[in-house]
Each structure stands twice: as structure tokens, then as C-alpha cells.
Amino acid sequence: MSEVVMDKSQATITELTTIGQLIDGEMIIDGERSQPIFNPSTGKSEKNIDLASVATVEAAITSAQAAFPAWRNTAPIKRARVMFKFKELLEQNAEKICELIGQEHGKISHDAMGELQRGIENVEYACGAPELLKGEFSKNVGPSIDSWSEFQPLGVVTGITPFNFPVMVPCWMFPMAIVCGNTFILKPSERDPSATLFIAQLLQDAGLPKGVLNVINGDKTAVNTLLTDKRVQAVSFVGSTPIAEYIYSTAAANGKRCQALGGAKNHAIIMPDADMDNAVNQLVGAAFGSSGERCMALSVAVAVGDTAGDLLVEKMTIAMQDLKVGPYSNPKNDFGPVITKAHQEKVNAYIDSAEKDGATIVVDGRNPEVVGYEDGFYVGGTLIDNVTTDMLSYRDEIFGPVLQVIRVNTMQEAMALIDAHEYGNGTCIFTRDGEAARYFSDHIQVGMVGINVPLPVPVAYHSFGGWKRSLFGDLHAYGPDGVRFYTKRKTITQRWPSTSLRENVEFAMPTLK
Structure with a gap:
């Protein structure tokens, strides 16, 4: 060192x-x-980081x-x-x-x-x-015996x-x-x-x-x-x-x-009875906030029925027209760049692969123009429709501002594809039906679940974690x-025997009868 x-x-x-x-x-x-x-x-290096040696660690x-x-x-x-x-x-x-x-x-x-x-x-x-850190204490678990636990x-x-x-x-x-x-x-x-x-x-x-x-x-x-x-x-x-x-x-x-x-591949089920305006407003922030670089970002919308799917895509397209991507220094921007040039290229490659596999690029965020910051690592908000579960863009975690839409016929079909995915971090459902919401939260194989809440990140006095991989x-x-x-x-189990009592040797497992 x-x-x-x-x-x-x-x-x-x-x-x-x-x-x-x-x-x-x-x-x-x-x-x-x-x-x-x-x-x-800006795409420019402004500092260096010293990489610790073994001796320093x-x-x-x-x-x-x-x-x-x-x-x-x-x-x-x-x-x-x-x-x-x-x-x-x-x-x-x-x-x-x-x-x-x-x-x-x-x-x-x-x-x-x-x-x-x-x-x-x-x-x-x-x-x-x-x-x-308070432990647990039990008095007289046996004759003059106290027991307690502590957290060390x-x-x-x-x-x-x-x-x-x-x-x-x-x-x-x-x-x-x-x-x-x-x-x-x-x-x-x-x-x-x-x-x-x-x-x-x-x-x-x-x-x-x-x-x-x-x-x-x-x-x-x-x-x-x-x-x-x-x-x-x-x-x-x-x-x-x-x-x-x-x-x-x-x-x-x-x-x-x-x-x-x-990692994660977080799905939102959009039921036919969902408040679509509310769902779209929530999805825009959950999918594109922080450039999609969140393990709880919503990256897949599963529309139940074509009517719901068509309306979702129509309203999302309109909502995304006003999205502003740009430098962190302008608070009027909605989200900024992705972390590196290599990651920018990776996200764009996933969009390319979805298009090649037959999906529909509804809103294309590849190579957005950010005036004055042309060398920055920007990817604009991207909406992809008609995605299927065999596509690479669906299977992998993209970790960018990309929302993909899958269409299914029933809620059970939507839940089945969520359960089949290797990740089980977060999910949500948009619906007005309490019975459907309760069934979803009881049976879905995911660690964190939202009901009309797109980013169900637990508060500090609960705990955060997914299931599966x-x-x-x-x-x-x-x-x-x-x-x-x-x-x-x-x-710790403790007894202080009375000096007036003689202790007898016992070979059996101690019990309290």
C-alpha cells in the first residue's frame, strides 16, 4: 500500500x-x-479512479x-x-x-x-x-432457570x-x-x-x-x-x-x-378494466425514470386483450412525445444518459434485435439528438409492441429506457409468463377488480408486488428482495x-442454584414436566 x-x-x-x-x-x-x-x-473523462491493490484491501x-x-x-x-x-x-x-x-x-x-x-x-x-437490538427474555423456563437471546x-x-x-x-x-x-x-x-x-x-x-x-x-x-x-x-x-x-x-x-x-425483468399486467390514463402515467415514470437503470424498472407491459393493448400503445405513444432526455444539469429533463458508451451500444443492440425478431418499434429512442451534448451516452424513451417471450430483448435484462408490450388473452396467461421468467424481482397489476388483485398478489411467484403501484419498493422498515434468480x-x-x-x-440459559439445595446428577435430557 x-x-x-x-x-x-x-x-x-x-x-x-x-x-x-x-x-x-x-x-x-x-x-x-x-x-x-x-x-x-458529456461523454468526457473528468476524473480518474485509483484501483486498490490486494495490499490496500x-x-x-x-x-x-x-x-x-x-x-x-x-x-x-x-x-x-x-x-x-x-x-x-x-x-x-x-x-x-x-x-x-x-x-x-x-x-x-x-x-x-x-x-x-x-x-x-x-x-x-x-x-x-x-x-x-433488544433481545428476548423468558423467566422461569425451568426451576429457577431463566433464558434469553441477544443479537451480537x-x-x-x-x-x-x-x-x-x-x-x-x-x-x-x-x-x-x-x-x-x-x-x-x-x-x-x-x-x-x-x-x-x-x-x-x-x-x-x-x-x-x-x-x-x-x-x-x-x-x-x-x-x-x-x-x-x-x-x-x-x-x-x-x-x-x-x-x-x-x-x-x-x-x-x-x-x-x-x-x-x-437482476430483474419486471412486468406490469394491464387488465381490461384498468384506469388506462393512470396506468400510462405510472408506466412512463416507472419505465423511463433514471434511464431505466433500476432493478425495479418496469420493462414489460403485459396487456390482457387486444383492446387493452391497442389503447395502452396509443396512449403511451402520446405520453412519450413530451419526454425530455438530456444532461443531468438541466432539471427540466425527465431522465439523463445511460452510464457508459458501451452500455448505450448494448441497449441500442437490444432494440435492434427486437426489430429484427419481428417486434414493432413504435417509439424509437436510438440516437436521440441532444444539442450541445452530442458525445453523451443518450438513449431516448423506446416503446416496442408485439414482443414475444422467445425474443432476446424479452429474455434479458436491458437496463435502459425501453418498454416492451406483450399481448395475451387472459390474466392466467399473463401470470404464467411472469412465473416462467428466470427473474422474480418486482411486478404489478393495474386493475379496478379487487378479487383479481388479491388473486394476483397471493399467487404470483415474485418477491415484490404492486397493486396499481408500478414501483413496489418497500419502505425502510420493511425489507427489499426478489425471488428466483x-x-x-x-x-x-x-x-x-x-x-x-x-x-x-x-x-443463554442460566440458573443460580440455592446453596441450601444439593444438586443431583442427571443424565437424561432436561425437560419441564
């Missing part, structure tokens, strides 16, 4: 042109390997391990007070955080602010640590987070892990690390002891080091399904607890499952 080049008193993240690591409270630059960070709105683990004993023994109320202060600093620095998100992700300010607010809500939930931290844990939510998804992980008494190593996306590193600095400003949160920026070298080091006890991940499966299998092979959230692991992210994931239960 290289020498320390600066600390937070010398420079803030907004002033850096090379983004490094935050280890034991100090900014570190390896200097061995780096790669550019692009502004997707190991130094972060050592720092977290050294900080663990004292932090583990810190009272939960004191841990919570740090989170209360952290929440305050996030709110005070909201504009700066959203600017960093926009510069490196391309997200429009109103969308970035929504992401930040969702992250803050998870911090608020973590502020309840004294209540969340795991130790050093890590989170590997995606580019599409550089603030919200880290806040799904480290606030809860830390208030539970763990120390944390965060590996954000190398595409847009600045906002993540900035909020980590804010947590230090809130009073978090050095070493409790370390941030590593890197690539597969950093990830593999975290997955194989015996000192790391648990791994949280959000990203694509192939990588989620790799993370989960590698972590499990190395004896670690793991939750790995993968959208989640590897037993516990969902944040909320009550977050507490369970970042702690281990210990049960």
Missing part, C-alpha cells in the same frame, strides 16, 4: 481529480493502477478488524447518536451529494434527490438500534454496490451493519464513486470512529480479496445476476454469510431482515 497522500482536512471529495480509498479515516492513493471516470452527459480489512472490539462494546444508543448526526449531515449536504451523483451517473437532480431521500430513510431506521455483531462485513444508486444502495447496508456493532468495508462501483465516498466522509464527520467504515475503490481484484479473506464474515451485494451468483458461490465457499441481489441468499436487504443479516443470535 502506498503512502497517505491527503486526509479530509486537506481536501474534500469535490476537489479531488483522482478518487482513492478511505482507510482508517485517511485518503489513500495506491498509484499502481487507475482508470477514467466519465461524465455520461488487506489494510482496510486490518483497520476494520482493529476497530471492531471497541465498536462492538459501544452502547447501541451511542451508535444510534452517530446515525442521527449522519442523517442531519446528509440533509445539509443534499445539493452537493446530488451534484456528485449527476456528474458521474447522469441522474437528473430531482431523481438524485429521490434516491438520497430513500437512503436517508434507511439511516432513520438504523437510528432505532436500541429498540431493534458478526465482525468485519462488506458491501459491494452498483453504479445505478451510488448513495441509496450503500445506505441499505452500512448504516444498519454499523449500528448492529459491526465494522464495514464498502466497495462502490468504480463508475461513479465520488458521491459514495463523500457520504462516507460525512459519517466520519458525524463522529464515527476511524476504521469502523472503510471505502475501497477497485475492480475484481478488490472484490476477490474481500470474498476470500477469512477476516470478512459477511458480504452484501447488489448488481447483475451473473455477478450475484458468482459473489454468492464464492462467499459461501469461503464460509461467509451472503446476500446477493441480482433475482436473489441469492435467505435474507432480504435492509429493514428487519437487515438486522437479522448483520447479527447472530446467542441464547
